[in-house]
Amino acid sequence: MQPVTPLTDAHLTRRAQAGETGALGLLLARHHASMRAVALSLLGHGPDAEDVVQDAALTALRRIGDVRDPDAVGAWLRALVRNTARMQLRSGREIPGFDAFANLHPHLDDSAERLIEQHSLRDWIWAAIDELPPKLRLVVMLRYFTGITSYEQIAVACEIPVGTVRSRLSQARSKLARLLMAGAAETHDDAAARTRASRKEALATLAGWESGALPREITELWPARSEMVGRLGRHGEHVHPIPVMRRFLEDGVRQHLHRVTAGRDIDIWEMKVTTRHGSLHHCPPTLTWLMLRKDGRVRQLRVVYPRNPAPAAL
Template sequence: MAPINAPTDEELTRRAQAGETGALGLLLARHQAPMRAVAMSLLGYGPDAEDAVQDAALTALRRIGDVRDPAAVGAWLRAVVRNTSRMRLRATQETPGLDGLDHLHLRDHDPSHPERFIEQHAMRDWIWDAVEELPPQLRLVLMLRHFSGITSYQEIAAACEVPVGTVRSRLNQARGKMARVLLSTATQTHGDASVLTEESRHEAVATLRASEDGTLPREISELWPTETELIGTLSRPGERIHPVPVMRQILEAGVRQHLRHVVASRDITIWEMDVTNPVGAVNPCPPTLAWLMFRQNGRVQRLRVVFPCPP
């Protein structure tokens, strides 16, 4: 039974729309059971229903401002779950429930609406602080699933070199931990998540430029120290390979990479690239690839280059 003086759904929704993350956390906790019931009615009992509820909750984090009738927020949340579940039924390839940071743009950039700017960025920073609390294995699958273009379970499994079942298990663990962290940190202040992303974007651009010029400035050399190891598809079994010579070979073959998207946490970074091949290439490189970097003290310790399945 709810406390007598508990805030109403309307009060919590208006507070959440004003940027109060704690109010949004209370709303999600209050409506979790009916949201789950909707998912189960469409998807049955199992991990797909749980995934749909978690995807819908994450969607609600960035779309709470869309609610026009705050008193009916429960119906709105159930509708988000229903849409998410139906998308899962229709889709031939699973789609993420939360767009990447680069897509968390405001629909209204008018300076006369500063509350929208504050609300959106407060949500983003709250979410990313929670992401940083996850163990690296869980954080990587969540970053790929919800913030990158590598979104299907099959693609994530290939990128992480684990079975699809392991991806499902890690995502479920990650979402559960995320939900707990979000609720426990809703009233705290959070750092600006965009700073890390922009720093990584500058690193990516500088790395590509330096590779094409054939020189590595000091700051880029520090990013790729001698102990950096290339792992995965481009590596050679039983042999330790540094990424720079492989980058050079790819460039000499006429292949060019163009930065498309960056996802960055403190010790895991993803650079997504579009690829152009030379005219008449016999064995052309796939049109997209991604660099998965595992870092320590800012420096890359391991790099895995992955080639997502074409859409």
């Protein structure tokens, strides 16, 4: 029997660049120890070093195509760690982190969108996100896939302290790194199809409110016991969103769908808002719907009015 020849870094890199997620997973596993050593040399032992390694690994998801010398992919991965650590040392605040997610966005240019489709990175990442606990999943979706990106804005949207946002994002980074490695060689659901379905529901919901008659499938999406929380409702109080939104509509407030982010049981619809002159409601130019689902139906809706965070203390 011929001995099995180990796959070289160059071979794995070329396969990863061709869109094979399993090859990229093997590369990250092979070089994890040396990446961690770089982080420890710059940041010392502690959670910051671990976060930096995970952030660099996630950045590699998007940027593996940048590698020009496949034999030197190990040095490239260590450079990602070094750069991420230095950015953290300079900023002292939010780690830029999750650079890999920054461009996995519904409004990429065509070439980048085709690259993501070809590499199946989108489905791999969303499969991992869907395995997170709901509280961690929500902050990740807001931070990396919507216009609500700062810790302060996320804290307002979720009605939690900023420190809790930082803690949940740190936990999410750690869990996602493990989940991505575990699922690298698996097949995953089509995340784009889920987003398209959610976008269709959003457009039908808005059209139904405009016309005063919701299609049957949209009525089923919003059962009678849907709960509104936040500024337009109270926790535990079942105020159906349809009459609430009708009041705004009748006062000249119009919502226009801007962006959709759809997870397994969390949907985020971002709206642009126009208000008729003289309207009693003073709405901001944008707002966001955060929806928690159960069995496909909306269980809870929070309408978020983003506000500019206060400047960070020096």
